[in-house]
Amino acid sequence: MLIKGVERMQKKWLGLSLSLMLAAGIAGCGGGNSNKGSATEAPEAGTAVPAATAAAGSNTAASEPVQLKYWTDDRHDQEYIKELINKFNETNGENIQVELTVMSENYAQSVDIAFTSNQAPDLLRLKSGNTAEFVKKGYLAPIDGYLTDDIKTKFGSVIIDNVNRFDGKVYSLANTGLTLRLIYNKDLFAKAGIANPPVSLQEMVDDAKKITEQGKGEGVYGFALNFKSPKSAFDRSIREILSLSGYQGLGFDLKTGQFDFAPYSQTIEYFKQMYEDGSILPGAETLDIDPLRAQFAAGKIGMYLSFSTEPGVYQDQFPTEINWAGALAPTLEGQIKGTSEIVSAGTWLGISAKSAHQEAAWKFMQYMYGDDILKTYHEKGFGIAVVPTIVEQANNPEINGMEGFLVGEHDSLWPAVPSVTPEGSTYADAFFKYILAGGDAKAITEDLNTRYNAALTKAVEKGEVTVTPDPAFDPLKPQGE
Amino acid sequence: MIYKWRRLGENSLFLAPSIILTITLGIYPLFWMLRYMFYDYAGYGEALFIGLDNFRRLLRDGLFWESVRNTFVFAGGKLLLTLPLSLLLAVILNGKLRGVSLLRGIYFMPTVISTAVISVVFYNIFNSYNGMVNTVLMKLHLVSAPVDWLGPKHAMLTVIIVAVWGAVGNYMLLFLAGLQSIPQDLYESAAIDGANAGRRFWNITLPMLAPVAQMVIMLAIIASLKGYESIMVITEGGPIGKTEVMYLYLYKLLFPVSTGSPVAQQLGYGSAVGFASAVIVGAVTGLYFFFSRKMNKVY
Numbered sequence: 001m002l003i004k005g006v007e008r009m010q011k012k013w014l015g016l017s018l019s020l021m022l023a024a025g026i027a028g029c030g031g032g033n034s035n036k037g038s039a040t041e042a043p044e045a046g047t048a049v050p051a052a053t054a055a056a057g058s059n060t061a062a063s064e065p066v067q068l069k070y071w072t073d074d075r076h077d078q079e080y081i082k083e084l085i086n087k088f089n090e091t092n093g094e095n096i097q098v099e100l101t102v103m104s105e106n107y108a109q110s111v112d113i114a115f116t117s118n119q120a121p122d123l124l125r126l127k128s129g130n131t132a133e134f135v136k137k138g139y140l141a142p143i144d145g146y147l148t149d150d151i152k153t154k155f156g157s158v159i160i161d162n163v164n165r166f167d168g169k170v171y172s173l174a175n176t177g178l179t180l181r182l183i184y185n186k187d188l189f190a191k192a193g194i195a196n197p198p199v200s201l202q203e204m205v206d207d208a209k210k211i212t213e214q215g216k217g218e219g220v221y222g223f224a225l226n227f228k229s230p231k232s233a234f235d236r237s238i239r240e241i242l243s244l245s246g247y248q249g250l251g252f253d254l255k256t257g258q259f260d261f262a263p264y265s266q267t268i269e270y271f272k273q274m275y276e277d278g279s280i281l282p283g284a285e286t287l288d289i290d291p292l293r294a295q296f297a298a299g300k301i302g303m304y305l306s307f308s309t310e311p312g313v314y315q316d317q318f319p320t321e322i323n324w325a326g327a328l329a330p331t332l333e334g335q336i337k338g339t340s341e342i343v344s345a346g347t348w349l350g351i352s353a354k355s356a357h358q359e360a361a362w363k364f365m366q367y368m369y370g371d372d373i374l375k376t377y378h379e380k381g382f383g384i385a386v387v388p389t390i391v392e393q394a395n396n397p398e399i400n401g402m403e404g405f406l407v408g409e410h411d412s413l414w415p416a417v418p419s420v421t422p423e424g425s426t427y428a429d430a431f432f433k434y435i436l437a438g439g440d441a442k443a444i445t446e447d448l449n450t451r452y453n454a455a456l457t458k459a460v461e462k463g464e465v466t467v468t469p470d471p472a473f474d475p476l477k478p479q480g481e
Numbered sequence: 482m483i484y485k486w487r488r489l490g491e492n493s494l495f496l497a498p499s500i501i502l503t504i505t506l507g508i509y510p511l512f513w514m515l516r517y518m519f520y521d522y523a524g525y526g527e528a529l530f531i532g533l534d535n536f537r538r539l540l541r542d543g544l545f546w547e548s549v550r551n552t553f554v555f556a557g558g559k560l561l562l563t564l565p566l567s568l569l570l571a572v573i574l575n576g577k578l579r580g581v582s583l584l585r586g587i588y589f590m591p592t593v594i595s596t597a598v599i600s601v602v603f604y605n606i607f608n609s610y611n612g613m614v615n616t617v618l619m620k621l622h623l624v625s626a627p628v629d630w631l632g633p634k635h636a637m638l639t640v641i642i643v644a645v646w647g648a649v650g651n652y653m654l655l656f657l658a659g660l661q662s663i664p665q666d667l668y669e670s671a672a673i674d675g676a677n678a679g680r681r682f683w684n685i686t687l688p689m690l691a692p693v694a695q696m697v698i699m700l701a702i703i704a705s706l707k708g709y710e711s712i713m714v715i716t717e718g719g720p721i722g723k724t725e726v727m728y729l730y731l732y733k734l735l736f737p738v739s740t741g742s743p744v745a746q747q748l749g750y751g752s753a754v755g756f757a758s759a760v761i762v763g764a765v766t767g768l769y770f771f772f773s774r775k776m777n778k779v780y
Contacts, residue, residue, distance in 0.1 A: 112525075137525050219610065228717055283609035285720035286631040295610060421523075421745040424544060425722075433721040436633055462529070 065095045066360045070349075071114075072100070072125035073107035076312065077382040088367050096360045098123070108133070115139050115354065122355035123364060126172045126347040128163060132419070134350070135166045136464075141353040142169035146362045151369075154389055157479060162416035162465075163346035173369055176383025177345025177413070179405050180240035181326035183310055184303040185296070188220060197303070197327040200334030201241065201270040204303070208279035211302035216278075222302040223274050224281035226289040231428035237305035238267050239341065240329040243414060246337030246475040251427050251452065252417040257469030259452035261427055265445040266332060272435045285436070293318050305329055307343070308384050308405035315399055326404025338475030339412040345386045346413065386413065414478040418465035420455040427452070514752040522749035524735075535753035545754060547722060548730040549761065551637070555712075555726050556705035558641040559648065564701060567649045568694075571656035572682070585657070589650040596647065600714035603643045607631055607715075631716060636724045640712050647711065648704070652697055659693030660686065691776040702769055706762045727758045 072081070078100075085098045101121070103110055108130050114120045115137070126134065134140050147170065152159075158174035159165050182204075184197050189207070192214045198204040208222025215221070225233040239249030247263040248254050274280050281287070281301055293313055295301050297320035314320050328340060349368055351361045367373070371390065378385035381397035384407055391407055425433070427448050434444055459465045474480075518535055522528035539545060574585050591599060606613045607630040615627040630639045667685050676684065709729035712718065718725035718733070734751035 133525070228719060230719075281610055282627050282629055283612075283631060285629070285633065286604075286608070286636070286716050291608070300610065419745070421747060423538060424542065429722070436721050462527075464526075 065097045066357050068096060068098045068123060068355075068357060068361055068364060069121035070098050070100050070123040070125075070364070071103060071107075071111065071121040073103045073127075074125055075102055077377070077380075078102050080377070080380060080382065084368065084373060088364060092363060092367070094360070094363065096357075096363060098364055111139065112137075118354070120352045120354045122352050122357055122361045124350050124352060126164075126350040128344045128347055131164065131172060131347050131350070132162065132166070135171055139353055140171045141351045141355070141358055142171055143173075143351060143362065143365070144170050146366075155369075155387060157388055158346055158386055158413060160346050160413060160416060160479070162418075163413075172347040172350040173365075174346045174386050175348035175369070175374055175377065177342040177386040177407075178307040178309065179340065179342055179384055179407060179411055180236060180305060180307055180329065181340075181405055182303055182305050182329050183296070183324060183326050185299060185301065186323040186325055188215060188299065188302045191215070192302075197325075198330045199328075201267065201330050201332055203334070204330045205270050205273050205277070205279070208274050208302060209277050212277070212279045215302075220300050220302070221281040222279040224284045224287065224292055224295065224301045224304050226287050226292050227284050227432060228286050228288050229428075230432035231426055232289070234428045234431070236307060237329070238264065238271075239343075240305060241267055241331060243338050243341040243475070244329050244336055244410065245331040245333070248414065248417060248475075249341055250417055251448070254415060254417070254473040255469060255471050257467040259449055259456060261445045261448045261452075263332070264427065264431065265441050268431045268434060269441070275435050290317075296320075296324075297322065308402070311399045311401035311405060312381060314401060324401060326401060328410060336410060339414075339478060340410050341414045341478075342384075342386055342407065342411050412478050415470075418456060418459065418467055420452060420459050420465070422448075422451040422455040424451055514755055517749050518752035518756050520749040524746040524748040528749070531749075535750050536757075538750060539753055539757055544722065544725070545727075545730060545757075548725045548727045551723070551725055552706055552727040554637060555641060555644070555708075555724070556702065558637070559644045559705045559708075560698075560701055562641070562645045563648045563652060563705075564698065566645070567652035568656050570649065570653040571660055572686070574653070575657060575660045585654070588653055591647045591649075592651040592654075596710040597714050599647055600643065600711040603639075603646075603711075604631075604715050607639050631720070633720050633723050636716050636720060640715055640724050643711050643715065644705070644708060648701070652701060655697045655700075656690070656693070659690050659697070662693070663689045695773050695776040698773070699766060699769060703762060703766055706765060727761070731755050731758055 070085070072078075074081070082100055085100050089097050107125075111120075111124065111130075111134070120139070124134070124139070126140075131140075151173075155173045159170055164170060164172045164174065182197055188211050189195075189197070192207070192210040194207050194210060198207050204223070211220065211222035225237055227233050235250070242249040242263055245263070251259050251261045251264045253260040281292075281295065284292075287295075289306075292301070292304065293310075296304065297314060297318040299320075299322045308326075310326070314324070328336075331337070349365050351358050351365065355361055371393070374385060374387060374390045375394045377383060378390060378394045379397055381399040381402060384405060385391050385394055386407060396403060396406060430444055430448055433439070434441060456465070456467065460467060517528065519530060519532060520528040521531045521534070570588055574581055574588070578584070609615055609627045609629045609631065612627075612630065614630060615624070618624045618628065629635060663686065667689070668681055671681050671685055707728050709726050709732060712724050712726060713729055713732070716724045718729050731751060731754050734747050734754055737746055
């Protein structure tokens with residue numbers, strides 16, 4: 001009896017020790033990954049591109065299908081993408097089967113987890129917000145080896161450093177981009193006796209005031225932005241006002257390769273004026289973009305600035321009866337001295353550095369980047385085409401209001417600017433504070449210049465960013481001739 | 482002896498799951514953070530050892546110290562309203578009222594509802610363009626123009642009100658448990674001696690409740706210094722940092738929220754801020770424990 005008891009106890013202890021060892025193992029794994037850092041994997045990723053002649057995909061074609069996983073966080077186009085994938089799976093002739101996974105939230109985190117646990121997809125949806133980080137982490141395989149002369153000609157003008165090309169290697173190609181416009185309620189403008197949308201910031205201030213005076217009794221205000229996140233608000237408004245006025249829109253001076261927030265601060269004065277006039281929707285300080293859209297759709301806001309996603313939003317998410325349109329953003333002095341920056345452009349699909357079927361993945365990418373698909377993508381209104389040959393061929397999308405957002409003579413891509421993390425407030429928070437609480441604009445601007453340039457110097461020293469000043473930079477031709 | 486050993490084995494087995502989880506999810510990450518607070522580390526890529534630089538930056542980080550100040554305003558406001566209110570409710574609901582269980586349930590309800598849901602509802606109640614509070618105030622002609630409840634002037638008050646609403650039921654329940662452990666015969670003998678209700682509350686209820694109250698207040702202090710969830714949903718720390726509390730600032734450094742500031746993940750500096758925040762909460766709790774030590778020695 002006694003011996004049995006002891007044996008039983010020994011077994012239990014054995015179980016317990018095993019569990020502890022397992023736990024220690026898990027902890028050890030985590031430590032290993034975090035210590036090693038993915039930066040060390042990046043160079044390997046760079047050299048891991050198979051030559052175009054490698055037959056990773058076709059060798060296995062005869063026997064069993066090559067399974068490719070494609071991950072995206074785009075939901076608006078998923079039905080169309082599914083249709084395209086089905087067609088590819090049936091017709092590719094090399095037994096390649098693509099499986100689509102649409103992520104709802106936390107795409108970047110899901111990708112991180114997939115790469116750390118060796119379950120990475122073969123193909124990834126890349127956006128300008130995540131590409132640089134994915135490249136830094138070594139997730140992506142360069143596609144230079146696959147680029148034929150035809151492809152180079154077609155996409156050449158939209159291959160941009162630090163957007164889809166990093167350290168001389170191309171990781172993705174452009175499909176669509178977002179344009180930014182002033183979005184205005186035509187009825188409210190007419191009611192206030194204003195014939196056209198503002199072309200200068202002074203006009204914008206005056207119009208906002210008139211609309212507010214006319215409509216305040218019914219809760220109508222001239223202007224609003226989603227100031228809950230000042231950066232999100234300014235990066236969809238001031239960015240565009242500045243680029244069309246001839247300045248880079250995030251406070252960077254491309255000519256000197258340094259941050260200079262002086263033009264930014266000039267623009268801010270007009271926003272401050274609107275706040276002091278009481279022309280901004282009360283409560284805009286804590287407004288998110290969707291509540292703002294709901295108020296605009298209800299006819300309570302005269303104008304705001306935002307992306308070319310808005311027409312889709314007012315078609316599906318907040319269907320509205322109001323008569324609205326998009327127009328070019330106003331400029332500092334009413335004269336167009338630059339081009340309106342097309343954002344989130346330059347990337348669409350990319351290949352995982354860990355994929356065992358990179359050749360097959362490229363086959364799929366090549367299919368997706370075909371003229372017909374890019375054209376239809378634009379015509380269906382999923383995004384605005386930025387590839388020059390597609391822009392020429394494609395018809396206009398049939399979505400109300402989209403005509404105001406199409407790429408025109410005043411739109412173009414701009415060079416990417418270095419992304420730095422300064423100590424203290426961001427430019428958006430500092431300037432928004434100035435709008436609400438006042439202060440010394442000059443001192444704020446100088447402080448921002450100092451902090452951002454210090455962070456830039458540090459990032460350059462660490463090798464995280466490279467800066468090449470371009471004294472001949474022409475804001476009317478941001479991509480050169 | 483063998484029996485004792487057997488019990489130890491069994492007990493260890495029962496304890497194992499929580500010990501393993503605590504070690505892997507609680508203690509291990511803690512050491513990890515303690516290490517990275519001496520590094521310049523974004524969360525990926527290279528980690529660069531920089532000694533005490535993160536702490537030097539912390540000392541000159543105006544945003545952090547402003548968040549510390551905001552934390553004390555928020556916690557102070559929340560405690561000053563929550564504790565008396567929850568004690569009052571507990572005393573009332575400790576009586577023999579009709580439907581007392583139902584009322585206790587109702588007051589406790591906010592504790593079980595998700596903070597995010599509560600916060601979205603309160604945002605809709607308080608927002609200045611079509612919020613319910615302004616609509617009612619204007620209909621009653623108490624205000625002529627909408628009050629900007631979430632603007633720079635009133636945002637802190639608003640988030641305190643939401644926090645109090647969410648916390649009162651919870652502390653009421655804890656006080657109620659304390660009240661029910663006070664022997665009834667004390668009240669009976671006091672009543673025979675001619676003590677009225679006020680005196681009984683002052684001379685029996687309060688002192689007898691002291692040991693429980695000491696713990697409840699401590700929990701409330703820690704919770705209010707660490708609380709940030711409702712603020713994150715309602716104002717995201719804004720406008721212009723007026724409701725940015727310490728743990729929200731920390732959260733944003735470790736897990737950047739949307740495009741709000743700070744925009745990029747800064748794990749190294751975030752670890753230093755986390756350490757400093759924990760020290761501050763620990764120090765306040767320690768001080769409270771020291772000054773309230775007599776509350777424990779009532780009987």
